[in-house]
Amino acid sequence: MTTTATHLSSFAHRMDPLEVSTVREILKVTEMPEVISFAGGLPAPELFPTTELAQAFYHVIREEGRLALQYSTTEGYTPLRDYIALRLQTKGIRASANNILMLSGSQQGLDLAAKVLLNPGDKVIVARPTYLAAIQTFMLFEAQLITVASDDEGMDVEEVALKLRAHPDIKLIYLVANFDNPSGTTLSLERRERLVHLAQQYGVCILEDDPYGELRYRGEHLPPLKSLDESGLVLYLSTFSKTIAPGLRLGWLVAEKEIYQKLVIAKQASDLHTSTLTQRATYYYLTTHSTDEHIARLRAIYGERCSVMLESLARYFPATVRWTKPEGGMFLWAELAPQVRTEEILAEAIKEKIAFVPGAPFFANDKRHNFMRLNFSNQVPLQIEEGIKRLARVIARHHS
C-alpha cells in the first residue's frame, strides 16, 4: 500500500544509523536463571534496601500523598536537591540546589545535554571504548564522534589535546572518569587536571558521567572534574541507580546557571518533570537511614566480587589475554588475541551457559572485535569463579 510506503520513507534522518541495542538483545537471551551472566550492568538485587524503600514509599504516599502524587516543578524536589548539593560539596563540587536538575535516570542527562548543545554534525570526543548508550544518544542528535585512546589511566588526554587543535568545532568531551563502563579504568588526577584545563583553553564542554563514583573498593577517591572546574564548562551527571536501585529511574545533573536554564526548558518538553513520588520517597529513605553504611556494605560485597573475578582470571584465562584491574565500579574489560572475535566466543559461551557482552558496540567507530566486557556485581563469588573457569575453556579453543 502506498500509505505504508510513504510511512516507511518518512522517519527522521537521525534514526537512519540506529538499531536496537545489541547488548539489550543479548540481555534478553541471557536472563535465563541457569545462565551465569557477566553481561548485564546490573547491581545485585539482593542488596536493594527493599524493606526501607517499602516503608519510604508507604510513608510518603500516606503522609504527603496530595503533593507527592501531583504535578510538580521541572527542576525537582528542592529538599532532595539540597541533600545532593551537600553530598557533592564533600567531594569538592561547589553546587547548590539551584545547580541540580533531577532526572528520570542519568541516561536522560545524556539526552538533555545533547539536545541543548549539539547541532547535526557537531563533534564530540569519546574514548574508545566508551559507554554504548552515550554513543547511541549522540548519534541520535547526529553528532560526529571523534574517538581517543584510553589506557589503564583512562582517556588519553594528550590525544584529546591533538584532536582539539585539529578540530576547532569540537563541542563536547564525554567520559566516565571513575571505573569506566566498559573499561573499568579510572582517569588519573594528572589527566583530570589537564582535561579541565584543555576544556577551558578551547571553550569546550565536558560531560562527566559518574554513576559509579561511590563504588570504590581500593585506592583513594579522586576529585571529580567538576570540582576542578572554574569556568562552568563541566556538566556532572550521577544517579541513585548504583547506590540505591536502578528501577527507581532517578538521577541528576549539575550545571551552571546559563546551561541549567536551557536544560530545564529541554526537560520540560521531554517529560515535564521526574516522578514527584520517587523523589520524595528517595529523600525520605536517604534522610531516615545511613546512606554511608549502605554504600559501605555495597563496597565490601562488590569489592570481594571484583577481587574474585580478578583472581579467577589470573588462574584460568590464557596468559595471552589481558584485562583491566578496576578499583571500583561494576565492570572489567578483557582484550583477546587480535584475530579472535568475541561475538563467536559468546555464541559458544552461551552453550556453556555463560554470557558477557562483546566489545564492538562500545567503539563509536572502527569497531574492534577482540574485546569483552565482564560484569562482576551481579554474581556471587562461587558463580564468578565457576563462570570464569567455563569461559576460559571456550576462550582457550580460540587462543593459541
Place this chain on the structure above:
Amino acid sequence: MTTTATHLSSFAHRMDPLEVSTVREILKVTEMPEVISFAGGLPAPELFPTTELAQAFYHVIREEGRLALQYSTTEGYTPLRDYIALRLQTKGIRASANNILMLSGSQQGLDLAAKVLLNPGDKVIVARPTYLAAIQTFMLFEAQLITVASDDEGMDVEEVALKLRAHPDIKLIYLVANFDNPSGTTLSLERRERLVHLAQQYGVCILEDDPYGELRYRGEHLPPLKSLDESGLVLYLSTFSKTIAPGLRLGWLVAEKEIYQKLVIAKQASDLHTSTLTQRATYYYLTTHSTDEHIARLRAIYGERCSVMLESLARYFPATVRWTKPEGGMFLWAELAPQVRTEEILAEAIKEKIAFVPGAPFFANDKRHNFMRLNFSNQVPLQIEEGIKRLARVIARHHS
C-alpha cells in the same frame, strides 16, 4: 572571560526560540493557598487514591522488590501493557502489548514521536489554539508549525485538507480530540472519520493525544481516531495522570510495528526505560481495585465542577464574552472582546486573588491575546462560583 563567551554562543540552534514556559511561571505565582486558581491543569489531589497506592507500592516492593527495583526492558512491564491493550480494545483500538510502549508520562510521547519523525523544517499541523507543551516539543525539533482553526466541533478538518494539498511536506497532524487542552472542545465523529481518511490519502501521521478521554461528563463516547485507522498512521497517546495521579509520571503510546521499533530505540537513548516500580505498583493497583468505580467518581465530581463553572459564567460574565461548553476534561476556553489583553486581566485578577492562564502561549504562531483558559477540576464548587464572580468584575472593567 572568553570561556564563558564561547559557552554562551554554543547552544544548539534548536534552543534559540524557546523560553521557560510562561504558564509554568504563572503557576509558581498562583500556588499561594489563598488564591482561587483556575490556572493549572491539575487534577483534584483530594481524589487521588492515596491509601490504595500506598498499599500497592508497599506490596510490590516487599513482594517483588528484586525485580521491581532492577533495570528492565525499554518497552515496559508486559502485564501492564496487556491490561492497557484490553482496555483499549473496549474502545475499538486493535492493540496488543506489542503495540504499547510505556512512557515516563505522556509528554515523553510527544518528544519521542517528534524525535523519530521530524527533520528540521518538517511541517506539523496543530490547531489554533493547541496544547502548549506540544508546541514547545515540536519547536525543539525545529518543526515548522502550520495552524488550522478550531471551533465547537474541534479542529477544522476542511482547513486541514487545504493545508495538506498546499504543503506536500507535512509530516504530522497533532491534536487532542477529546476535551482539548486548552479549548475543551471535542472533535465530532464526522470530522474524526474525515481526518483519518485525509491522513491515509496523504500518507501523513496523526498523533492523537488523549489524556482526558476517560473523563466524559455528558454525551456519548466517540471512537478514538486510532480505532478508525486502517493504515497504521495514527499514534495514540494516553496517560494515568488524569485517572490515577500525575506525580507517577506514567503514560503510554500505541503504534504499529515499524514505528514502534523506532520509538523503542529513541526511548532507550532518552531514559533507558520507565520506572519498573511505578509500572508494577500501578498494575497492582489497577488489578486489585475497580478502575471503573474510581473513574465514575472522578466523572461525577469533575462533572459537577464543570457545570458549576458553566452556570457561574452564564450568571456573572459580561454577555459579550463567549466560552466553550466542554463535555469532559478539565478546561474551558473563553474569548473576550478583540481589544482586550488577558495578560492585563491576569495582572488585575491576581490582585483579587484569582488566577487563570492567558491564551497567547497556546497559539503556535499569530498569537491572539483575548483568550483565557479556565481549569475547573482543581477547585470545589463554592470556590468556582466565588472565583468566577470576582474574575467577572475584573473583566467587566475591560469590556463594554
